[in-house]
Amino acid sequence: MIRVGVNGYGTIGKRVADAVDAQPDMEVIGVAKTQPNFEAHTAVKRGYPMYAAIPERMPLFSEAGIDVEGAVDEMVADADVVVDCTPSGIGADNKALYESHDTPAIFQGGEDADVGEVSFNARANYDDAVGVDYVRTVSCNTTGLSRIIAPLREEYGVEKVRATLVRRGGDPGQNSRGPINDILPNPIHIPSHHGPDVNTIFPDLSIDTLGLKVPATLMHVHSLNVTLEDDVTAAHVRQLLESESRVYVIPEGLGIDGAGKLKDFALDAGRPRGDLWENCVWGESIAVEGRDLYLFQAIHQESDVIPENVDAIRAMTESAEQAESMVTTDEHVGIGI
Amino acid sequence: MIRVGVNGYGTIGKRVADAVDAQPDMEVIGVAKTQPNFEAHTAVKRGYPMYAAIPERMPLFSEAGIDVEGAVDEMVADADVVVDCTPSGIGADNKALYESHDTPAIFQGGEDADVGEVSFNARANYDDAVGVDYVRTVSCNTTGLSRIIAPLREEYGVEKVRATLVRRGGDPGQNSRGPINDILPNPIHIPSHHGPDVNTIFPDLSIDTLGLKVPATLMHVHSLNVTLEDDVTAAHVRQLLESESRVYVIPEGLGIDGAGKLKDFALDAGRPRGDLWENCVWGESIAVEGRDLYLFQAIHQESDVIPENVDAIRAMTESAEQAESMVTTDEHVGIGI
Amino acid sequence: MIRVGVNGYGTIGKRVADAVDAQPDMEVIGVAKTQPNFEAHTAVKRGYPMYAAIPERMPLFSEAGIDVEGAVDEMVADADVVVDCTPSGIGADNKALYESHDTPAIFQGGEDADVGEVSFNARANYDDAVGVDYVRTVSCNTTGLSRIIAPLREEYGVEKVRATLVRRGGDPGQNSRGPINDILPNPIHIPSHHGPDVNTIFPDLSIDTLGLKVPATLMHVHSLNVTLEDDVTAAHVRQLLESESRVYVIPEGLGIDGAGKLKDFALDAGRPRGDLWENCVWGESIAVEGRDLYLFQAIHQESDVIPENVDAIRAMTESAEQAESMVTTDEHVGIGI
């Protein structure tokens, strides 16, 4: 059993913990939090040993009726791998802690690329992380792009990617984030930083990205254009994407015309938290004009990186090859709708 | 086993079906739908026999790979009780169908009060529906108000209720509803129709309601003022509400400051669809000035009426007394967070 | 001519400057800003002498092509009255500056009440500010409530006010403020601080307020209940409110059902910035049940306090009596739709 600690138990951390807990070859030896909020109580109910990310705050947890196992460094010392799911920037600060205990660690996409030796997407570059100690799983948007680009490159060759990322302003619980009524070019500068982030996965890819932020909380939507090296048909591309386990091609007849209905669908299917770990590509949108492929996909920012974190653990600990890991992850997370 | 058919399998209908299915004394003998959309596929996965609400559309279901048992009137004929969950107004149209088969039926709050012989809230007037053939469970807002008013009346006496209902513009999947950026007095006329609807449950209650509509999808929020007949303390009221099984008093320390975090909490707890069947009253908001009680509560429009529908089935079929029914419903729906 | 300086030239400051500039007995001797953003360019176009709120930043203004007259303290020294329109909290910090130059100053509602000797609403307590050196005009919400309460008290006597304030999350340009999709009890604690703020105008008034925040930017909406001392009719109250110059009673036939159309109406009427300086009360909403008066009003947070600032200048400088000042202000600001 790979002993995994989760440092930072918020939107990403709680999902990583549950996904790790569901794997046959892993166990959650603890989660660390700064505050005894509602998520801390969830952790307790799920049976995850609780560690205090800030040792002085331990009494706050006791007052809230939550037993604390110890301070975060004990969890780090005890773990085979730590998954750092703290807010952007904190992860880099935490690296020294992981190094001081010689504990390999995974960082999230909110960190700069150089926090890890490798940036990681299971489908695209699993092998690069094999045996590596510090790995960064790329952001939700980069993960979403990588999963589409990888098969397209392998199958047809990619000349150029142009992507407009229409991003949700905040997660459902983040009620202090805006905008309320605006469409923000964000960043205004073009190309955005998302393209270079994709290049951490595909170094030689020609990609230009444009970012926007809008008043929605459920999912990002990508407007994607890929100039391929070969002539293709939309039907062929569709088949290719349908064969990818982490891409869900939405069938036409379902009446799913946005993220609201997609989430309803996931909730109806009994998915935990209504999570959509897969890229959700509208089948009807897949179109080819010459060598130009177009499509729309919705990306569930809160969950698409979760299976990637699980696979990164196996790569770093050299406990499985890519295909085996991905299949195991998919099965135990519950991918396939 | 009480044989239950669900006519209209949308936001309310799919939840009613699942809640009925979970009861030890009931079974879902079928659900009827007009279209083979994503919710139809969910029904199939859940094993509910599918009936066509519009017989001519049966071929559409077959084309979508969904087996249809028959037309809706067969389901109605076969059921002990039908729960009508069709859109507002359609329920009244359907009444003749239920009558023609002598099948008792429950209607939802979108219908006018006179569609049923009785308007129903399990906590407030269960006995009024015992043995009755046509019952209307009241709307999400009226249900939310009734659950608070009932215990306050019993314990302290209520002189007057004044409530401002800040209503969500649409459900998460209803993407064509607005407003996008407005706060609408709705209806502009005061008092709104919600007060008279509460009077179908408490005929002699003095209540004035004001309705608004805002750009949010998750829950309604009520700003409630109740002038009581007795002097009370906020602590006493809080204790009273905490003792109600279908009221959840949100503890201060959890950091839950809105509907977004409430829903996250419900999803974390593993609740199906993140449903919050209980009124969610902010404990911190309960305040008393003289005989004036104030509080804020959030009402999950998609699910608070679900346990009420289950209880209405038992009342109509005279299969359990109020307390027994409510306890059974709560246990098998999963109330208690 | 009263020589007025405006410190802080943002949402409120730019409107105060224009309103002052339009008065026959006042002139804008300067406005002070921290940054040469688009609003600074507007100031230049309007011919307002520009002062640097932070002297070290003067070069930034020159680089942007904006001539700076000097540092803010020169403006303060030169003014008969300064209107401080800096962000909440900064005003209090600035008080020492105004005192050091013996320059009377007006602060805005974002400051604590004790920043001034008097909290001010022209309709309700003009005389309290006569000859006073440091005055705070109350917030947009308190201004909106005061304008309704004053005539009701005078005409009928007020036993109790209960108000639910459904507040916009941010102004149209404040794109980093939320919520995006939530209805927030804000503050969760009841009664909210708004009631005590109204008590700075009417010390002996019995008032309980409840605050919420929603994803809208145009206007606040108040759901208001006033228990009067006399029996009245809705028609009588309506007439009373229609006779108030800073209350606009929206006629039924116009088809104005929200803040969006209200703003369109103001823009169509050629109002500068589409400002609605008046409380906008829906005529159709005015209702009386016994001694309980109810109504909905929309409050344009960006502009309702503007005429109040102008009147405060006259009161402080003892240059006009209440009625004369209000009439002059109204005429030159452009009140009356």
Next chain:
Amino acid sequence: MIRVGVNGYGTIGKRVADAVDAQPDMEVIGVAKTQPNFEAHTAVKRGYPMYAAIPERMPLFSEAGIDVEGAVDEMVADADVVVDCTPSGIGADNKALYESHDTPAIFQGGEDADVGEVSFNARANYDDAVGVDYVRTVSCNTTGLSRIIAPLREEYGVEKVRATLVRRGGDPGQNSRGPINDILPNPIHIPSHHGPDVNTIFPDLSIDTLGLKVPATLMHVHSLNVTLEDDVTAAHVRQLLESESRVYVIPEGLGIDGAGKLKDFALDAGRPRGDLWENCVWGESIAVEGRDLYLFQAIHQESDVIPENVDAIRAMTESAEQAESMVTTDEHVGIGI
């Protein structure tokens, strides 16, 4: 003087009337409306003779205190040109009326292209409308695209245009339109109908468009990619666009990062209704990668087509050449910020 009638006095119609009224060579001989709502009162205040679009409704206008000159067909008979600004689809129905009076007419972009003999954009194809009787000014989005494409084609040649149109869900007053919290691919099908609409202006242009709808009301935002035939620099393109009178290149230093601040800027500048008749291109966003040009532009859906309607009148009546007309329009509408 060209005698102009405006049929349909809503969002577009009221702006067209004001713009026509401001021209030295045109007069508004009447506006026709279906209802005496707030916009009808505005028309009266502006002195536009009112005609009843539905003759039977004349009494409604009288009851509302609005004098009606007559029925719409009298206005049509009396006009040299009618600008039809009725809702999508109604314009086509109205064509027979215009034809029966031999009155040339302009239709808006909500109509199908074949309603007119020519689709029109002043910058791109003014001459095509010279002397033509039935002309359609293209939609807000097509107008916005055409104004950028025309100079790029002339200067560099255009190989291909790819545009993602992030569209506002509704105008500020349209409070029943959604979505509230979603990002909708709309239409889901790619390419969207917007590209073919641009082809009514540039028949041989290679263009693929993708449409989305989001919860915002102020402006559309275009994420634009143009593959040029020549190598260029961003600076050169910027200069080119800055020389276009109906393109406003937003300077970096102003701090304008979205539509909210853009509208504030327009309102501060005293623009009627805060209108932004120009395409608003973020200067900072103009970028070139190889022959690929990228930029973000905001399009004010309510007003960008207004100058185009004015120019169409001159083209149809052969009263001015393109350059002269555009200069006159710009000057009297007030273009240039």
